[in-house]
Amino acid sequence: MQIKNARFLKSMKKEADYPSLDMHEIAICGKSNVGKSSLVNYLTNNSKLAKISSSPGKTRLVNFFVVNEEFLLVDLPGYGFARVSKDEKKSWAAMIEGYLSHSKQLRALMVLLDIRHNPTADDKLMFEWAAHFGISVIIVATKADKIAKTKRHAQLDMIKKSISGGVDYPIVAVSSQNRFGAESLLDEIEKALTI
Numbered sequence: 026m027q028i029k030n031a032r033f034l035k036s037m038k039k040e041a042d043y044p045s046l047d048m049h050e051i052a053i054c055g056k057s058n059v060g061k062s063s064l065v066n067y068l069t070n071n072s073k074l075a076k077i078s079s080s081p082g083k084t085r086l087v088n089f090f091v092v093n094e095e096f097l098l099v100d101l102p103g104y105g106f107a108r109v110s111k112d113e114k115k116s117w118a119a120m121i122e123g124y125l126s127h128s129k130q131l132r133a134l135m136v137l138l139d140i141r142h143n144p145t146a147d148d149k150l151m152f153e154w155a156a157h158f159g160i161s162v163i164i165v166a167t168k169a170d171k172i173a174k175t176k177r178h179a180q181l182d183m184i185k186k187s188i189s190g191g192v193d194y195p196i197v198a199v200s201s202q203n204r205f206g207a208e209s210l211l212d213e214i215e216k217a218l219t220i
């Protein structure tokens with residue numbers, strides 16, 4: 026699949042803001058700062074589409090982007106960010122879980138994990154939610170430029186093994202910075218959209 030065009034549609038905080046467009050959705054979740062918004066920009070070849078920051082907690086709402094006028098890419102707020110209040114953490118969890126439980130058009134959830142690290146308890150919770158709601162998962166190992174090419178395969182294996190049921194999920198290593206991995210990831214997205 027090729028992405029020819031992409032545009033920001035809207036942000037949503039509560040169910041009532043849910044877009045009324047009848048399109049399939051591919052959502053992106055992951056720990057704060059893992060590279061979700063950077064991935065949106067890399068995949069759509071538009072460095073200004075989603076806002077990026079070196080400090081975690083940048084994306085605070087559910088953001089919808091229309092891709093190829095065909096499907097929606099959904100950038101979710103990051104979790105696991107220590108420096109926010111308990112109330113705010115609760116509101117983020119509610120936003121993410123609310124989105125996952127209400128989306129009728131969600132075809133796959135990309136769970137982003139930093140290729141260098143073991144999945145956290147929050148990451149594991151995302152896999153549990155996905156399994157609970159029957160959502161297909163694509164694991165995306167981000168910031169792959171940060172480790173040597175020769176070590177990537179072993180890291181991907183380690184990530185898969187650390188997730189119960191994760192062995193069956195497709196996994197793709199990407200680098201939004203050095204711009205690689207998009208082709209394999211877009212193949213997985215296309216598969217999820219056509220099932």
Ligand SMILES: Nc1nc2c(ncn2[C@@H]2O[C@H](COP(=O)(O)OP(=O)(O)OP(=O)(O)O)[C@@H](O)[C@H]2O)c(=O)[nH]1
Nearest residue numbers: 058059060061062063078079082083084103201202
């Ligand atoms: N080296 C490297 N850095 C990256 C890559 N992708 C993102 N980053 C950096 O990681 C930081 C966070 O990127 P974002 O895309 O804003 O992360 P996010 O997951 O959207 O973060 P929140 O919105 O806070 O949850 C920024 O400083 C990016 O430049 C990558 O592939 N390689």
Ligand SMILES: [Mg+2]
Nearest residue numbers: 061062083084
């Ligand atoms: Mg973000």
